[in-house]
Amino acid sequence: MKYMLLIYQNTQAWEALPDEERTKIMNEAGDLMQELQESGEWVGGEGLAHVSAAKTVKLRGGVPAVTDGPFIEAKEHLAGYLTVDCETEQRAIDIAARWPDARHWAMEVRAVMGGGGEEM
Amino acid sequence: MTGGPTEDLLRAQAPQVLGALVRRYGHFDACEDAVQEALLAAAVQWPEQGVPENPRGWLITVASRRLTDQLRSEESRRRREEAAAAAEPRVPAHVSQQDDTLMLLFLCCHPALTPPSQIALTLRAVGGLTTAQIASAFLVPETTMAQRISRAKQRIKAAGGGFDVGVERIGAVLHVLYLIFNEGYTATSGADLRRGELTGEAIRLAREVLRLLPDDGEVVGLLALMLLTDARSRARTGPDGGLVPLAEQDRSRWDRRSIQEGVALITAALARAPLGPYQLQAAIAALHAEAERAEDTDWRQIAELYRLLDAFAPGPMVTLNRAVAVGMADGPKAGLDLLATLDGDERLASHHRLDAVRAHLLEMAGDSAAAREAYLTAARRTTSTPERRYLESRAARM
Numbered sequence: 001m002k003y004m005l006l007i008y009q010n011t012q013a014w015e016a017l018p019d020e021e022r023t024k025i026m027n028e029a030g031d032l033m034q035e036l037q038e039s040g041e042w043v044g045g046e047g048l049a050h051v052s053a054a055k056t057v058k059l060r061g062g063v064p065a066v067t068d069g070p071f072i073e074a075k076e077h078l079a080g081y082l083t084v085d086c087e088t089e090q091r092a093i094d095i096a097a098r099w100p101d102a103r104h105w106a107m108e109v110r111a112v113m114g115g116g117g118e119e120m
Numbered sequence: 121m122t123g124g125p126t127e128d129l130l131r132a133q134a135p136q137v138l139g140a141l142v143r144r145y146g147h148f149d150a151c152e153d154a155v156q157e158a159l160l161a162a163a164v165q166w167p168e169q170g171v172p173e174n175p176r177g178w179l180i181t182v183a184s185r186r187l188t189d190q191l192r193s194e195e196s197r198r199r200r201e202e203a204a205a206a207a208e209p210r211v212p213a214h215v216s217q218q219d220d221t222l223m224l225l226f227l228c229c230h231p232a233l234t235p236p237s238q239i240a241l242t243l244r245a246v247g248g249l250t251t252a253q254i255a256s257a258f259l260v261p262e263t264t265m266a267q268r269i270s271r272a273k274q275r276i277k278a279a280g281g282g283f284d285v286g287v288e289r290i291g292a293v294l295h296v297l298y299l300i301f302n303e304g305y306t307a308t309s310g311a312d313l314r315r316g317e318l319t320g321e322a323i324r325l326a327r328e329v330l331r332l333l334p335d336d337g338e339v340v341g342l343l344a345l346m347l348l349t350d351a352r353s354r355a356r357t358g359p360d361g362g363l364v365p366l367a368e369q370d371r372s373r374w375d376r377r378s379i380q381e382g383v384a385l386i387t388a389a390l391a392r393a394p395l396g397p398y399q400l401q402a403a404i405a406a407l408h409a410e411a412e413r414a415e416d417t418d419w420r421q422i423a424e425l426y427r428l429l430d431a432f433a434p435g436p437m438v439t440l441n442r443a444v445a446v447g448m449a450d451g452p453k454a455g456l457d458l459l460a461t462l463d464g465d466e467r468l469a470s471h472h473r474l475d476a477v478r479a480h481l482l483e484m485a486g487d488s489a490a491a492r493e494a495y496l497t498a499a500r501r502t503t504s505t506p507e508r509r510y511l512e513s514r515a516a517r518m
Contacts, residue, residue: 037263087235087236114503117506119363
């Protein structure tokens with residue numbers, strides 16, 4: 001079963017962290033990524049550019065309206081994601097708990113919809 | 121099967137060649153790599169230079185050469201590193217003419233492995249598929265699948281997986297083949313490769329197992345179940361890719377040949393072999409397949425078979441299916457009563473199938489409001505896009 005683990009960050013708090021802690025977070029994330037690749041559970045993942053560079057696009061009356069900034073105003077923003085293919089939801093939760101951002105902010109675990117289905 | 125003649129030939133040879141190497145040298149993990157390399161070399165050379173006179177001999181020779189090169193270089197490295205290398209020399213047994221496919225299957229379905237690893241290793245070592253093909257069938261990157269396979273082999277090595285395992289592991293093998301089949305059968309998109317490759321491979325391997333264990337009723341049952349299920353594959357999705365429920369399928373699109381073969385197999389097995397869960401499921405599938413119209417379905421007998429199945433292999437999913445059959449045979453109230461016995465069952469908590477079945481039974485009972493709620497709950501819970509579409513449109517009809 002594939003799960004997407006959404007990484008939430010508070011960008012202000014991120015910037016206010018001591019440099020060592022930021023390095024530590026990056027290293028831990030890198031190590032965990034490596035571990036997931038080795039275990040054969042890694043499917044993919046990306047980090048996202050700073051939220052201030054986000055553009056929100058809406059189409060209204062056939063006309064695109066583009067505004068600066070994220071769609072939802074909140075303190076925490078999506079900073080990246082990883083997708084894992086693991087056996088149970090609990091395993092995905094355990095991985096999320098070990099992702100360093102979970103210590104400071106939060107990870108959201110979402111099952112990925114698949115194309116397969118049983119006729120009923 | 122998608123492969124050309126060379127690929128089919130290679131795939132058929134894969135377990136034979138690997139078996140010969142493992143018998144001669146031991147080292148399942150290293151042999152598996154060497155065979156994979158030999159298969160790749162053949163896939164490149166044979167179409168250009170022609171198929172050698174003795175394809176299996178060619179593959180065994182090439183794979184043995186790769187293997188001994190590899191073992192030798194490991195050996196010398198170890199010598200350099202440790203001075204006292206004592207890799208136990210394996211005495212080469214006579215070149216075995218016996219069929220090692222079963223032994224390989226038992227090894228690939230080693231209990232120390234997780235089901236995804238068992239599946240991946242089975243498809244590669246016995247099925248002769250490449251890592252890239254397996255990765256694309258399971259929609260994961262090739263590196264991920266490669267890692268899964270290599271870890272699986274390490275585990276087998278660590279667990280001391282020898283070649284002499286008993287036939288009692290046949291249950292695990294059948295389970296893995298059924299998982300491979302279902303992965304392919306339930307695919308609705310992206311899908312010709314996944315569907316054809318995986319269902320076809322599962323059926324091919326089940327035939328192999330049956331050839332080697334012709335008296336095992338459960339092997340017959342599994343093959344019959346796959347054939348009878350696969351026979352419906354063209355009718356189970358509509359032109360828009362949506363799922364078509366069994367009752368609404370165009371039965372003229374069912375594959376008659378598969379049905380005939382499946383029915384013949386299961387009929388013969390039921391007459392002579394001890395009963396088992398795969399045979400019961402195949403018998404149920406045969407009853408569906410034999411009904412010319414949905415309303416001709418012998419639900420009473422299906423309900424009875426599910427009752428037996430519940431005794432053989434009890435589980436909430438069996439009870440769930442039984443509730444459908446009982447609902448069809450004795451009316452929705454009886455089905456809903458049976459379903460109520462599953463309330464609070466943790467194994468099914470938040471599983472969409474429970475809500476989906478309840479929704480169908482409530483719809484039959486004429487309780488549209490409750491049916492709608494149950495359809496929507498099921499739609500929220502499924503992780504399958506086509507199932508969600510189906511359940512939402514069902515809810516919208518209420």
